[in-house]
Amino acid sequence: MHLALIRPLLRLSEHYPPGWHDRQELGVASEAEFRSLLISGLLQQRPPPSLVNDALVVFQEGRCFLVPADPWEEVEEVEPESLHPFEIDFRVLACLFRNAFDLQGPPVRELTPFLYWLGSRSTGADREGVCLARGRAAGDLLDLLGVARVHEPAPRWTLLTPTDWAPAANVLMHLEHFQTRVLALEGLVDGARDTITLPAFRLSGPRMSVDEEGRTVTLDGDKQVLPSREAAVLAALAREAVSEAGVVSRDRLAKAIEDATGSRERQHEEQIDTVMSRLRSRLGDPDLIRTHRRSGYSLQLSAAEVEVF
Structure with a gap:
């Protein structure tokens, strides 16, 4: 079809x-x-x-x-x-989207006349629950999320709506507090290619948050602690991305590593390459960091997608 x-x-x-x-x-x-x-x-x-x-x-x-x-x-x-x-048989519609998104877990079921459980999928180390809402006058999204969380505990949620419900800013803020996003199915359908794709889980805030003092990075909702060298390099790259200044030179990265480790030993090119390789591996997306030959490295995120604190 x-x-x-x-x-x-x-x-x-x-x-x-x-x-x-x-x-x-x-x-x-x-x-x-x-x-x-x-x-x-x-x-x-x-x-x-x-x-x-x-x-x-x-x-x-x-x-x-x-x-x-x-x-x-x-x-x-x-x-x-x-x-x-x-x-319209909403259950059949729900099953169609479960199969299209290759969701797992318990089968499709009606949680309320206005909310269907579709399934779940793994997003990094966590699980993402996916539900389909209907009838925008039947209750607000926070009520629907409460029902979903009671029936199927999951650390992250995607609430699919048939069309764009345009939730108010305060509603979106509360939903993000519970690691929940809202997507309109109508906008996910690519009629020209006859495909529909559920995007990777990401909230509307910055894609990457770097805590310099705590040596942690949160990327697309996944938080992890980094070793001191990798944390220092990422913080330098993130600060540059936020300021939209451009490329971080190898000399600056070497200085950042020395300051973070308290070492007075000069960091050689091979050592910087090793730290960069480990950082890319930890982030899980090697394309996030771009190598600029003979000049240094840059983070491939816009200023709006990165925060450093």
């Missing part, structure tokens, strides 16, 4: 309270595409209603009539297909 077909369903799934939709509302023009949604189970066809706007629905010889309660009003003939409502 083409993922682009999911977009109109995501928008419709925001209706509160959840309900049925006619063929025109679904916004699927192609008959083949419409059938694929039915076959997949994402759409469930329901029996036609017995009343429409207080008028009795009567089927006769393949034709459909709306008979008003007032005998003085005229009987209206309508297309039978227009009275066949369709309902």
Whole structure:
């Protein structure tokens, strides 16, 4: 199935309270595409209603009539297909995203009518729980997170919403306190490539935080203590990134290592290379540090992505 077909369903799934939709509302023009949604189970066809706007629905010889309660009003003939409502099966939608994101853990289940557990995945040393919310009027994101945390304890959370709910700044601040991010599914669908990707876990704040005194670095939520040499080198690179000054020379890195270790022994080129190699390995992303031949090194993060304290 083409993922682009999911977009109109995501928008419709925001209706509160959840309900049925006619063929025109679904916004699927192609008959083949419409059938694929039915076959997949994402759409469930329901029996036609017995009343429409207080008028009795009567089927006769393949034709459909709306008979008003007032005998003085005229009987209206309508297309039978227009009275066949369709309902979005949110559980099937949740299973589709669980498979697309290759999530693990307990299977998809409904935690509340407005929150589905999709699964979890490993993010560094921690586990990330993923849930799908619906019906933006059903309660705020903090309430939904509370429900999720009760059912499936996890140190990090991603709350997926069908569309962009644009949470208030104070709500986002509280969510980040609980290591939680909010992503809109609609924006994750790449219709041109027919793909959908769940980005690596990252909160909206700085990607890297360096504590010089404590010799710790937090990168994409993963915190670790560094040896003194690696910590000194990273702090020098981070300060340069924050000031947007550019490249840190080998001489400055050598001085940083000497100050951190209290050694008066001059650091040779090979020693700096060894420290840099170990630092790259600890960070888990060798591309974060760029080597500038004959001039030094730089951290490949913008000033907004780094903080040093």
